[in-house]
Amino acid sequence: MKTRRRSSRRSKSSGLTTFLRVARFGALATIALGLASCAVTPSMTSSRYPTKSDARPHHGVAKAHRMPIHGVDISKWQGKVDWAALRQAGTKFAFIKATEGGDHVDNRFMENWYGAKQAGVPRGAYHFVYWCRPAHEQAAWFRKNVPADPEALPPVLDVEWNGQSVNCPKKVPREQALAMIDTMLREMEAHTGKRPIIYTDITFHKEILEGEFNDYPYWIRSTAAEPHERYSNRRWTFWQFTTTGRVPGVTGDVDRNTFYGTENQWRMFVQSACDPRDYRRLAAHGRCQPLDPIQTASIDE
Template identity: 55%
Template sequence: MSADRLRMVMVGLALGMIGASVGLGATSAATLSDKKPNSGVAAAHDMPVQGIDVSYFQGNIDWKKVSRAGIRFAYIKATEGTDRFDLEFRDNWAGAKKAGVVRGAYHMMYWCSYASEQASWFLQHLPKDADTLPPVLDVEWNGYSKTCPHEISRTSALAKIKVMLDAIEAQTGRRPIIYTDPKFHRDVLAGEFTDYQFWVRSVAAKPRAKYPGRDWSFWQFTTTGRVPGVAGAVDRNTYNGTVADWKRVEKRLQANGGATGAVPASAE
């Protein structure tokens, strides 16, 4: 996406997020010290707007320390399938907001359940706050699952995803973002849902190497990151835009009292 078009998107569209911003100066950048030189992924550490995604696996999080470390956004697991609610969701949701970290919620797709029931479960637990990132649908093969490790057909997977996306948007008025990994994108999503924004996982290369031609808004670049305030490993992410882009969105939302919309994306 060209710089001019990116600016137009940022002016015309908005995320639901809090008005407070978190500084990303040299001191903050220095505290995020798991940078790996000589890797394509190292570029992600130098991108100016950094984030994390978390679930109960991270345990108790000190969100004030996370914020002071320069983390500006967080995606927080809410639900999975039709009956799993993340036990740390409420604490993480409240803690992130109090610390000034922009947050959003995500649902992990379970391939052995009806999509309509999963949508109802997620929406039942999705806070109605107006100051948040768009909801995310996490779609990947669940090979580690004890109850549903198998893969389904591409046609069936696409149908389930569409049911979920449509239901979330109909209920919230916001178009969800799709999270995925390289294998699932290659097996199912390549060429599909081009009018949706993507949050992509790529821990070995820049997104353009794993998702050729795919625009993306967020990049999960490591699953073993270290961030002050989180006791162990944590997924780290970056936003596909500048600090100025991020601040313009925050300012717009602060003025409008919250709005729905999108994050700029690039085919970088």
């Protein structure tokens, strides 16, 4: 009897030791997994679009990956785009290069323009400004080559210096640049019926655009820091946060962008063609498409 009881105690002790070893191993494994997850880059852990990525992610723009509305900008350099795959990956919008200066059309513009529409990706056309061509000629060229589609997003005026241009690398005086921009914005709005978006980079904004055209939505480039760290007193509607994005449907690098607001604010932007933060003020002057009462009631979310 005593021997049996001692054997039972040894058996229980052995079982308890095994249990503690297993539990200790489980705890260590859990800690190890937790530490491993901390080592993963923010863009990998917090992205709302897991099939999209970045060939060279930068920690300074990690916040962009957590925002709900993402899109791309496209030109001939992306080659053939699979728009259905792009949409399935969660792409909510695309800005497509249309024209440059007064005599150049992106040779994939029409293909991309109608491909995006067929796939159900909201899209807008952009014009790249050439500072050695009169503004009215550039506006006429845009008008000639870009359909006035009432379902399209607002057009984009891309203003940056042409420093790498062989024929026109110069900068023009600030007042001349502002006058050219003003002409093109007004004529693009007259053609499309929608208030254009201004795209710019850090240098051009600092030298030309600070404090100017504040009634227009801005799409700004900042690939190594959040916009407020690079742009002085500039509210933005779109943020281009990387030029080395990877997205299903596009081979190689593509620019990735995010919209500033919520999914509901995005719906309001698409319907009204105005930044929701400006809707009441601009709508009173007939500058926005009408919103339905439900969306208008939640415009200040």
